[in-house]
Every structure is written in C-alpha cells, then in structure tokens.
Amino acid sequence: MNAVGSMSPAPPETGTPATRPTSGGLQLRGLVKRFGDFTAVDHVDLEIPPGGFFALLGPSGCGKTTALRMIAGLEFPTEGRIFLGGQDITGVKPHRRPVNTVFQSYALFPHMSVIDNVAFGLRRRKVHDARAKASQVLELVELSHLADRRPQQLSGGQQQRVALARAIVNEPEVLLLDEPLGALDMKLRRQMQLELSRIQREVGLTFIHVTHDQDEAMTMADIVAVMNEGRIEQLGPPEELYDQPETVFVANFLGKSNLIEAEVLGEDGPWLTIAAGSAQARLLSDRCVSRQGRLLVGIRPEKIAIAPVGSDDEGRHGTFADRDGEVWNTLAGGVVSAMTYTGVSTEYQVEVPGIGSVEVFAQNLAGDVLAIGDRVSLRWRAKYTFGLAGDEPISAGAEVEPG
Numbered sequence: 001m002n003a004v005g006s007m008s009p010a011p012p013e014t015g016t017p018a019t020r021p022t023s024g025g026l027q028l029r030g031l032v033k034r035f036g037d038f039t040a041v042d043h044v045d046l047e048i049p050p051g052g053f054f055a056l057l058g059p060s061g062c063g064k065t066t067a068l069r070m071i072a073g074l075e076f077p078t079e080g081r082i083f084l085g086g087q088d089i090t091g092v093k094p095h096r097r098p099v100n101t102v103f104q105s106y107a108l109f110p111h112m113s114v115i116d117n118v119a120f121g122l123r124r125r126k127v128h129d130a131r132a133k134a135s136q137v138l139e140l141v142e143l144s145h146l147a148d149r150r151p152q153q154l155s156g157g158q159q160q161r162v163a164l165a166r167a168i169v170n171e172p173e174v175l176l177l178d179e180p181l182g183a184l185d186m187k188l189r190r191q192m193q194l195e196l197s198r199i200q201r202e203v204g205l206t207f208i209h210v211t212h213d214q215d216e217a218m219t220m221a222d223i224v225a226v227m228n229e230g231r232i233e234q235l236g237p238p239e240e241l242y243d244q245p246e247t248v249f250v251a252n253f254l255g256k257s258n259l260i261e262a263e264v265l266g267e268d269g270p271w272l273t274i275a276a277g278s279a280q281a282r283l284l285s286d287r288c289v290s291r292q293g294r295l296l297v298g299i300r301p302e303k304i305a306i307a308p309v310g311s312d313d314e315g316r317h318g319t320f321a322d323r324d325g326e327v328w329n330t331l332a333g334g335v336v337s338a339m340t341y342t343g344v345s346t347e348y349q350v351e352v353p354g355i356g357s358v359e360v361f362a363q364n365l366a367g368d369v370l371a372i373g374d375r376v377s378l379r380w381r382a383k384y385t386f387g388l389a390g391d392e393p394i395s396a397g398a399e400v401e402p403g
C-alpha cells in the first residue's frame with residue numbers, strides 16, 4: 001500500500017503489486033483487533049461490493065481507522081480474515097495489496113510540483129509514461145491548470161485533490177479514505193463531497209470512506225455501515241438506515257428520532273397495536289424488531305404534522321384511517337414548550353401528557369408559525385413508525401460527540 005497523503009513521505013515501494021483479481025469485492029470475515037484487553041474492532045463481518053462508494057460511519061473511537069488499517073495491511077487482525085476478489089489477503093504485505101489510502105492530513109512533498117507529486121509513485125515503480133498518466137488524473141480532479149505549482153501555493157481543497165490524484169493514479173482495486181475532508185471548512189467540505197462522488201463514479205474504483213459525519217456518509221455513499229464500539233450496528237443504503245433503523249444507536253446517531261416507551265397490545269394483520277401512556281398507536285409489524293412485550297416506538301420529527309387545536313384534528317385520539325385508507329396515529333393534548341425557527345422550517349418541542357416531550361420539524365409552508373404555549377395535536381402516517389428493542393438505553397447514539 002502506498003500511504004498517500006500520510007504525514008511522512010510515501011514509504012519506498014518494493015516488489016510488485018499483487019496480481020489484480022478480475023472480479024469480486026472486499027470481504028471482512030469475523031475481523032477482531034485487540035490492543036491488550038481492549039477490543040477496538042469486535043467481530044466485524046462486511047461484504048463490500050466492487051465499484052461502489054461505501055461509507056463506514058461512527059463516533060470517535062469506535063474502531064473505524066483500526067478497521068481501515070487492517071484492510072490496508074498496516075495492522076494485523078487478532079482474529080478473522082480479509083478477502084479481496086476472493087483472494088485471502090490477510091497475510092499480504094501492505095505494499096503488495098492493490099489498496100491505497102488517503103488520510104485527513106495529506107502532506108505532499110513540498111519541494112515537488114503538483115504533477116511530480118502525482119507522478120512520484122509511478123516513477124518509483126518505473127511505470128512507462130508516468131507524466132502522461134499523472135496529467136490524466138490531474139484532469140480528473142480538475143487541477144491541470146495548477147500542475148506546475150508547489151503544494152504550498154494551493155488551497156486546502158486543492159491539496160486534498162492532489163492527495164486524491166496521487167492515490168488514484170496507482171489504479172488501486174480499493175481506495176481507502178480516512179476522514180479525507182476533515183481539515184476542510186464546511187463549505188469546501190460540501191463541495192469536495194460532490195467532487196469525490198463524481199470522481200468515484202468516473203473511475204469506478206471501490207471507495208471505502210471513513211467518517212463520523214452522518215451528512216457526509218448519507219450524501220456520498222451507496223451503502224453505509226454504522227459502527228459503534230467496534231461492531232457494525234446496521235448496514236444498508238442511506239434511505240433504508242434512516243427510514244428503518246434497527247437499533248436505538250442508529251435511530252439517534254443518524255438524524256433524530258422520537259422514541260417512546262410502549263407495550264404491544266395485540267396484532268391485527270400487518271399491524272401491531274401498542275399502548276404508550278394513555279395513548280394507543282399502530283405500527284407495521286415488519287418494521288418492528290419484536291411483536292410482543294416492551295418496545296421503543298420511533299417516529300422521525302419531520303414525519304409528524306402539527307396542528308393547533310381548533311383545526312380539523314381537534315379531539316382526535318389514537319388511530320384512524322382517512323378516506324384513502326391511510327392509517328394515522330394521533331396524539332392530542334400537546335402543548336408547545338420550545339421552538340427554534342430556522343427559516344425553512346421550525347423545530348418544535350411539544351409536551352404530550354402521559355408521553356413526554358415530542359420533537360416535530362415543520363416546514364414553514366405558509367409561514368403560520370406556532371408559539372410557545374399553543375395547544376396542538378400531532379399526527380403521522382402509521383406506516384412511518386418503527387419499533388426497536390424495549391431494553392435498549394433510550395439515548396444510545398444521541399449524546400456521542402462527533403469524532
């Protein structure tokens with residue numbers, strides 16, 4: 001592996017890269033890494049298909065970098081195997097793996113021009129046409145016009161793109177990106193996220209992008225693996241993780257969730273009826289981790305409609321079906337206790353007797369913003385409700401500091 005963008009210059013390369021497998025992605029099987037008594041990566045099984053944009057998302061210290069370092073060959077697993085294209089690469093030396101890494105700190109060779117930085121690895125390997133190949137990749141990252149500059153004459157975002165070009169030019173099977181945008185300010189970060197997605201689509205390499213930023217993972221990746229304390233909590237396309245979280249950690253770490261303690265009362269076709277305080281509600285049993293006992297029932301804040309008492313919703317409690325057969329859950333008797341106006345939307349805290357505090361995000365469609373103390377009713381399409389294990393700590397993932 002060539003540690004492109006690491007703090008120190010790239011290590012000398014010896015040998016030739018492993019023969020490139022013709023197909024197949026990356027597989028982690030039962031991967032464990034212990035440092036003394038501490039388990040940093042705890043039985044991770046992952047199947048990463050070739051040619052996609054894969055994100056590993058989780059809070060600081062959850063084991064993302066350790067997992068990446070094992071894929072790169074910089075750390076040897078305590079247990080488990082790593083396969084690339086069906087080949088076991090667990091024991092393969094870093095520089096013989098068709099894997100490159102781009103780190104957050106992308107120190108380039110300061111005394112070399114941009115193009116020479118990019119061509120460096122190729123020249124070391126005595127690759128024919130190093131300069132022409134480097135030029136092509138510079139075009140891809142839209143830096144051709146700055147090819148003769150020195151790194152210190154570039155902005156942070158431009159330097160990051162040079163680091164990326166240095167990795168891509170080696171045509172690795174897999175590109176590992178460890179918080180590569182971490183040093184950039186928010187605006188540049190957003191811009192580079194789009195750039196990275198475009199570049200990944202154009203080159204078609206497998207990107208494994210490590211981040212603690214949920215927006216970044218959601219906007220860039222085809223598949224996101226949410227990691228917590230060394231384990232994969234859930235894996236799937238961003239919409240699926242958001243729409244149907246399977247653990248409290250995922251429900252709270254990816255966006256916000258209202259989680260309400262409830263008890264299953266009964267089952268009726270695809271529906272479960274649950275009781276929470278004095279209210280009853282319905283949810284689809286296939287969006288629920290269990291069909292009986294205690295549950296944490298979840299609903300995303302933007303799925304809830306808020307209406308002042310006095311409108312059509314007044315007095316409606318529990319569950320009802322509208323004329324189109326859509327099933328709604330309703331909570332009546334709420335009072336707005338806090339609100340944050342953000343322009344496009346308003347975020348309300350509503351105290352509901354017997355339930356507690358419910359968060360609602362309302363789009364300011366007509367500008368009719370409510371006020372603290374207003375009495376309101378809440379309703380949402382029952383099909384958006386999800387059910388999680390009742391014994392999970394309700395704030396898991398909500399209070400973790402971003403890495």
Ligand SMILES: Nc1ncnc2c1ncn2[C@@H]1O[C@H](COP(=O)(O)OP(=O)(O)OP(=O)(O)O)[C@@H](O)[C@H]1O
Nearest residue numbers: 035040058059060061062063064065066067212403
């Ligand atoms: N060489 C090491 N020796 C002992 N403990 C280590 C070592 N490397 C990592 N750890 C520990 O393993 C855990 C996971 O570290 P890792 O760097 O993988 O986290 P991370 O998810 O990348 O976090 P961040 O988002 O802050 O970069 C941490 O608690 C860390 O302190």
Ligand SMILES: [Mg+2]
Nearest residue numbers: 064065066178
């Ligand atoms: Mg890390």
